Amino acid sequence: MTSIERSSERLKLLASQLIDGQLTTDESRELNSLMQADGRNLEHVVDHLLLHSLLSDDLGSESLSALVDLVADGPVVSDKTKSRKAVAGMLRWFGVTVATACSLLLGTMFVWHMLGQTTASAAVTELNRIIAVTTKPGDRTYQITVEEAISPQRRGQRAESPPDHGRPPKPPMDGAILHVRGGYQFVLMRMTQDGLPFVTGCNGQASWAVRPDGAVRVSSDLARFSHDLPGHEHSMPLSNIHDGLERLREAYEVQLLPVEEQEDKSSLDDEPSRLLVAVKKRSYRGPKRVELTYSVRSGLIRQMRFVEMPYGPQRLTLRMTLVEEGKQLGETYFDHASHHAADRVIEFEE
Numbered sequence: 001m002t003s004i005e006r007s008s009e010r011l012k013l014l015a016s017q018l019i020d021g022q023l024t025t026d027e028s029r030e031l032n033s034l035m036q037a038d039g040r041n042l043e044h045v046v047d048h049l050l051l052h053s054l055l056s057d058d059l060g061s062e063s064l065s066a067l068v069d070l071v072a073d074g075p076v077v078s079d080k081t082k083s084r085k086a087v088a089g090m091l092r093w094f095g096v097t098v099a100t101a102c103s104l105l106l107g108t109m110f111v112w113h114m115l116g117q118t119t120a121s122a123a124v125t126e127l128n129r130i131i132a133v134t135t136k137p138g139d140r141t142y143q144i145t146v147e148e149a150i151s152p153q154r155r156g157q158r159a160e161s162p163p164d165h166g167r168p169p170k171p172p173m174d175g176a177i178l179h180v181r182g183g184y185q186f187v188l189m190r191m192t193q194d195g196l197p198f199v200t201g202c203n204g205q206a207s208w209a210v211r212p213d214g215a216v217r218v219s220s221d222l223a224r225f226s227h228d229l230p231g232h233e234h235s236m237p238l239s240n241i242h243d244g245l246e247r248l249r250e251a252y253e254v255q256l257l258p259v260e261e262q263e264d265k266s267s268l269d270d271e272p273s274r275l276l277v278a279v280k281k282r283s284y285r286g287p288k289r290v291e292l293t294y295s296v297r298s299g300l301i302r303q304m305r306f307v308e309m310p311y312g313p314q315r316l317t318l319r320m321t322l323v324e325e326g327k328q329l330g331e332t333y334f335d336h337a338s339h340h341a342a343d344r345v346i347e348f349e350e
Contacts (some may be wrong), residue, residue: 252278
C-alpha cells in the first residue's frame with residue numbers, strides 16, 4: 001500500500017470515528033490538521049458525512065430519493081419519471097454546482113460542529129490536567145499587573161460619593177507580589193498610596209495582616225484577610241488557584257487556542273505554550289473572561305489574565321505572571337512573624 005493510499009485510509013477511519021463520537025483528543029487534532037492542509041481532504045470528509053446522513057434516519061426516504069435524483073448522473077429512479085427527469089435535466093447543467101455547494105456547506109457545518117464538540121471536550125481535558133498540576137507541592141511567586149480598573153457607579157450613588165461606602169481605599173494591586181503554597185498559604189505584598197509596605201497572608205492555620213503602622217492583626221478565620229485579594233466575592237480568590245480553576249468547570253465555557261512556540265527565552269522555560277480561554281456563562285457571577293497561558297508539556301501555568309474581576313467597588317482586568325517556581329521559601333515564610341519586627345504589637349481576633 002502506497003503512502004497516499006495509507007493516508008486515504010487513515011482519513012476514512014478518522015471520519016468514521018468522528019461520526020461515531022469516538023475521536024480522541026490527538027485524533028481530533030490529526031483530522032483537523034489533515035483538513036486544513038488539503039482542501040480535498042475536507043471534501044472527502046464532507047462526502048463521507050453526507051453519505052452517512054443520507055443513509056441514516058435523519059432524512060426521510062422521500063427526501064433521500066429527491067436528493068439522489070438531483071445529483072445523480074445516471075437515470076432518475078422515481079415513480080414520478082417525467083417531472084423528475086425534467087427537473088433533473090435542467091439541474092444537471094447549472095444546478096449540480098448549487099446542490100454540491102449546498103451539500104458541501106451543510107457537511108462542512110456538520111464537520112465543524114462535531115469538531116467543535118470534540119475541541120470543547122479537549123479543552124475540559126486540558127483544564128483538568130492544569131488543575132492537577134496546581135496541586136503539586138512547591139512554592140510559586142507571581143507578579144500582578146493591573147491593566148485596567150473600572151469603578152461603575154452604583155444605582156442611587158452620587159458621583160461625589162466616596163468609594164466603597166466610605167471605607168478607606170484598598171492598597172493598589174498593580175505591581176503586587178503574590179507567593180502561594182498549596183491551597184491556603186499565601187503572602188501578598190503591596191505598597192500603600194504613600195509607598196509603605198502592606199503585607200497580608202495565611203499560613204494554613206491563621207490569617208494575618210501587617211499594616212505599615214498599628215498592631216499586627218491575626219485571625220483564626222483563614223479567609224479573613226484573603227478579602228484583600230480580587231476574586232474572593234465569587235469563590236475565585238487568587239490565593240487559592242486550585243479552587244479558582246475548579247470554578248471554571250461549572251461557570252465557564254472553555255476553549256483551546258493553537259500551540260505557540262515560546263519566543264521569550266528569558267522566561268522560566270522554553271516549552272511551547274498554549275492559551276486556554278474561559279468565558280463566563282450567563283446567570284453566573286465572576287470575571288467575564290479568564291485566560292490561562294500554560295506550558296504544553298508540563299501543564300504549568302505561566303500567566304493568568306482576568307477580565308473585569310470584581311474587587312470591592314471596582315472591576316479589574318489584571319494579569320498574574322509566574323516569576324519563580326520550585327524555590328522553597330522556608331518553613332516559616334507564611335507566618336506573620338517573618339514579615340514584621342519582633343516588637344510589633346499582635347492583636348488576635350476570631
